[in-house]
Amino acid sequence: MSTLLQLDTITKQYKNQLAVDHISFSIQKGEICGLVGENGAGKTTLLRILSGLILPSSGNILKDSPYRIGALIESPALQPNLSAEGNLHYIALQLGLKDKKQMIQKALETVGLSDVDPHKKSKDFSLGMRQRLAIAMAILDQPDFLILDEPINGLDPAGIRDMRNIILNLRENYHMTILISSHILSELELVVDRYIIMHKGKVLRQFSKTELQQELEEKLYLSTDKPEKTKSLLGNQDIPFQEEEDYFILPKETDIMPLITQLIHEHIELKEIFNKKIAFESYYLQLIQEGETTHELS
Known part of the structure; x- marks a missing residue:
């Protein structure tokens, strides 16, 4: 695909309200x-x-052709x-x-x-x-x-x-x-x-859409009574993970038995383990929550 238009740091200010804040992205033809x-x-x-109904306060819309x-x-x-x-x-x-x-x-x-x-x-x-x-x-x-x-x-x-x-x-x-x-x-x-x-x-x-489907695919959730030690074990075994509340989220295809064996050896209690597919709505709300946290810190 070729590019139809590209937004270059588009901003729209209404008095004291910044409605659009330095937005940049492109849209592909078709x-x-x-x-x-x-x-x-x-x-x-x-x-x-x-x-074209209103003009931006700053920034440009770049077009390859009209x-x-x-x-x-x-x-x-x-x-x-x-x-x-x-x-x-x-x-x-x-x-x-x-x-x-x-x-x-x-x-x-x-x-x-x-x-x-x-x-x-x-x-x-x-x-x-x-x-x-x-x-x-x-x-x-x-x-x-x-x-x-x-x-x-x-x-x-x-x-x-x-x-x-x-x-x-x-x-x-x-x-x-x-x-x-x-x-x-x-x-x-x-x-x-x-x-x-x-x-x-x-x-x-x-x-x-493909990247979203990968984000939303079924994953393995587990929680333990010693999350910090569990995190170290996951790192030592080079298992990729994300954290969400009390859970570690692992790829669905993770070979879990070596990890469970190590948890037992380290006297870490496995509280829960299950597979779960993330809904788009939950993923979106998580992004918004993360964005809110970033906004407050900035």
């Missing part, structure tokens, strides 16, 4: 990238900067008394598009609204239909880069499934690069190629 963070992490501010942007940020900006086609015609006039009728029909088909009653006003649409119409408006001129802020928020399971299929279709058949902000981590796992985790205006971590 990827679906998930932006994750709690409320107030700076996600929407960053998306508004990327979409590209068209489509965006759905916060609530869909629909004309309530217009139909789906009417809303798209309104956008087509603003964009000065040629072949309006053909492009409108293609956008409606892409989001599954081509069979909707042409006289039905958008104010009478369901939430799912409004979200799909908003995406049709964002992709009307077939942008290279699509920005979606919480596109499945409030949708029922069927609506979430439909939105997922639309997003995957836009990448596979229209070759769009897509950046999605969402709180629904389980759904992001089904569509994104890479994650960017934000906390208090900063980027905590970036990792690919």
Whole structure:
């Protein structure tokens, strides 16, 4: 993949609030990238900067070549008394598009609204239909880069499934690069190629879907009555480990019998031992907690 854009120490300051704090990362052409963070992490501010709605206080967005942007940020900006086609015609006039009728029909088909009653006003649409119409408006001129802020928020399971299929279709058949902000981590796992985790205006971590799966794979947990001596034993046996509360976390494939033998020899009581797969939500909350600790220390 080649790079679509690169953020170079982007900052956004609102009076005394630093909403986006020296953020740097790149987005590759053709990827679906998930932006994750709690409320107030700076996600929407960053998306508004990327979409050109606001300017950063400092920093640069570097581009290898010009590209068209489509965006759905916060609530869909629909004309309530217009139909789906009417809303798209309104956008087509603003964009000065040629072949309006053909492009409108293609956008409606892409989001599954081509069979909707042409006289039905958008104010009478369901939430799912409004979200799909908003995406049709964002992709009307077939942008290279699509920005979606919480596109499945409030949708029922069927609506979430439909939105997922639309997003995957836009990448596979229209070759769009897509950046999605969402709180629904389980759904992001089904569509994104890479994650960017934000906390208090900063980027905590970036990792690919493959790297996340490696982080979340099943691991071996054990606890003892003498954690410091246990830590020394693990180091002496060159067993990689992490610590979480009262547990040592080891790779699943660890040959545990030599370690248990050594624990017995050193009169260390093995309190618990079990396999466990980490959920994305737990991993994310752990990252946020670590980020909070780092923020307090700084």
